[in-house]
Amino acid sequence: MTQDISAGRRILVxxxxxxxxxxxSRALTRAGFDVRATASPSSAIERMARRDADLLVADVLLGDENFLDRLEELQHVRPDAPVLVISAQTTAATAIQAVRGGAYEYLPKPFDLDDLVDAVCRALDTGERAGQQRSGANPFPDLVGRSPAMQTAFRLLARLSTASAPVLFTGPDGSGRASAARTLHRACKPGKALVEAGPDRLRREGVQIFREATGAGLLLRRAERWDDAIQDMVLEQLDQLADTRLYVTALADVRTAMAPALFERLAVGHVDLPPLRARGDDRLRLFEHFLKKHGRTDLAIARDAAEFINAYPWPGEVAELERTAARLAVQGDRGTLGLPALQEALTAPTAPGTGSTLEDAVRAFVAARLSEHSQDIAGDTAAIVDRAMIETVLAHCGGVRRDAARYLGLNRNTLARRLTALGMDSGGEE
Incomplete structure (x- = not known):
C-alpha cells in the first residue's frame, strides 16, 4: 500500500x-518517496509554490521563526498540498494552531518514524486537510505535556477544533477537564463567551442557562452528579442548541450514571485526560510552568525535589500541583527549591474531604525514598506499613497481643516475631 501511494510522490522536509x-529524509526515501530537504522557511514556501513537492513536512521552531505563523501564506500559494507539522513544543495550542492553520496532522517530538510515514501516506491518499482559518497567538498555555497520553489528547483537541459536535471531557477530578474545554472553546469560538454551570446551577436555573449560551459556548460540569431531572432537561435542550458549542466534563465512569441516549449524544467527541501520575516527566514540566505563571522565574528546582515531583502521586491531580507551585511562588525562598521546602508546601492545610488513600500515602513515601536514592525501598515500605498497622491494632486492643493477633490474622508467636523485627518488642500484655 505504501509503495502504491509513494510512487512518484515528492516530499519536502x-x-x-x-x-x-x-x-x-532517509525514512521517507526508504518508504519510496522522492525526498528533498531545506532548513529555510522562505525556501520551503517558494519551492511549494513552484510545485517542487506534493507534501511538506515542517518543524515549528526554525531558528527565531515560528513556522505556524507562515501557514496562512503557504495555504495561499499551495492550498492543495498537505502539510505535516512536527514540534517539540508541549502545549495544546501548538496542535490546535497547526490544524486550524491548515496542517493535515501534528506529530510531537520525539515521534516514531513509522508513524510519520503512515501520516504522510494518509495525507497523500485522502487529500484531506483541516483547511480552516488559522487561530491567533497562544491564549491557552496551561495544557502542557509531552507524555503520549497528553499528546493524544492534544491531537484530539486539534481535530475537534474544526468540528461543532458536543464534546465530553473525562478524567479524574482536578485533571484539567474544564481547562481543556476552555482551550477548545477559545479555538472554536474566539471572542465568544463561555457559560459554565455545575449540577446545582443546572437544577436551580434550568433551561435559562441554555438560553444564556445561545450563539456562544456552554460548559456543563460534573455530569456524573446529574439526577434524572437534569438529564432529561439536557437531552431535551440538545436539539435547541443551534450554533451553541456544548462541552461536558465528568469522571471516567460517567456512562454508568447516565442514560444511554444522553451519553451517546454528548460523547460524539470524547477527550480523556489521564491522571497526573500517568504523565511521567510532565509533572515537572507542569510544576515549572506554574511557578512561572505565578511570577517566579528565578526559582531553580534541585535534583531531589525534581525527582520527588515526578514520583509523587499528586492525589489532587493538576489542581493540587498548581496550588503547591503557587504556594512556593508566593512564599518560597529565592534561589533553589529543595526537597524539604517542597514537602513542607505539600503539608499545608487542605480542604475537608481531600484526605489521601492508603495507596496515595504509599506512593508519597516511595517518592520520597526515590528522591533520596534509597536502595531498599520495598523493605522500608513494608516496615512502615507493618509498624503503622500493628501499632494501631495494639492500641485498639489495649496492648493485649492475643486480641491483636486475632484482628491481624496472625498467631501470637508470629506477631511476637514481627514486633521483635520491627524493634517494637517492649513488653505488653499477652
Whole structure:
C-alpha cells in the first residue's frame, strides 16, 4: 500500500536540525518517496509554490521563526498540498494552531518514524486537510505535556477544533477537564463567551442557562452528579442548541450514571485526560510552568525535589500541583527549591474531604525514598506499613497481643516475631 501511494510522490522536509533532517529524509526515501530537504522557511514556501513537492513536512521552531505563523501564506500559494507539522513544543495550542492553520496532522517530538510515514501516506491518499482559518497567538498555555497520553489528547483537541459536535471531557477530578474545554472553546469560538454551570446551577436555573449560551459556548460540569431531572432537561435542550458549542466534563465512569441516549449524544467527541501520575516527566514540566505563571522565574528546582515531583502521586491531580507551585511562588525562598521546602508546601492545610488513600500515602513515601536514592525501598515500605498497622491494632486492643493477633490474622508467636523485627518488642500484655 505504501509503495502504491509513494510512487512518484515528492516530499519536502523543512527542518533546521541537520541530523533530524537526514533521519526523516532517509525514512521517507526508504518508504519510496522522492525526498528533498531545506532548513529555510522562505525556501520551503517558494519551492511549494513552484510545485517542487506534493507534501511538506515542517518543524515549528526554525531558528527565531515560528513556522505556524507562515501557514496562512503557504495555504495561499499551495492550498492543495498537505502539510505535516512536527514540534517539540508541549502545549495544546501548538496542535490546535497547526490544524486550524491548515496542517493535515501534528506529530510531537520525539515521534516514531513509522508513524510519520503512515501520516504522510494518509495525507497523500485522502487529500484531506483541516483547511480552516488559522487561530491567533497562544491564549491557552496551561495544557502542557509531552507524555503520549497528553499528546493524544492534544491531537484530539486539534481535530475537534474544526468540528461543532458536543464534546465530553473525562478524567479524574482536578485533571484539567474544564481547562481543556476552555482551550477548545477559545479555538472554536474566539471572542465568544463561555457559560459554565455545575449540577446545582443546572437544577436551580434550568433551561435559562441554555438560553444564556445561545450563539456562544456552554460548559456543563460534573455530569456524573446529574439526577434524572437534569438529564432529561439536557437531552431535551440538545436539539435547541443551534450554533451553541456544548462541552461536558465528568469522571471516567460517567456512562454508568447516565442514560444511554444522553451519553451517546454528548460523547460524539470524547477527550480523556489521564491522571497526573500517568504523565511521567510532565509533572515537572507542569510544576515549572506554574511557578512561572505565578511570577517566579528565578526559582531553580534541585535534583531531589525534581525527582520527588515526578514520583509523587499528586492525589489532587493538576489542581493540587498548581496550588503547591503557587504556594512556593508566593512564599518560597529565592534561589533553589529543595526537597524539604517542597514537602513542607505539600503539608499545608487542605480542604475537608481531600484526605489521601492508603495507596496515595504509599506512593508519597516511595517518592520520597526515590528522591533520596534509597536502595531498599520495598523493605522500608513494608516496615512502615507493618509498624503503622500493628501499632494501631495494639492500641485498639489495649496492648493485649492475643486480641491483636486475632484482628491481624496472625498467631501470637508470629506477631511476637514481627514486633521483635520491627524493634517494637517492649513488653505488653499477652
Amino acid at each position: 523543512l527542518e533546521d536540525d541537520e541530523t533530524l533532517r537526514l533521519v526523516i
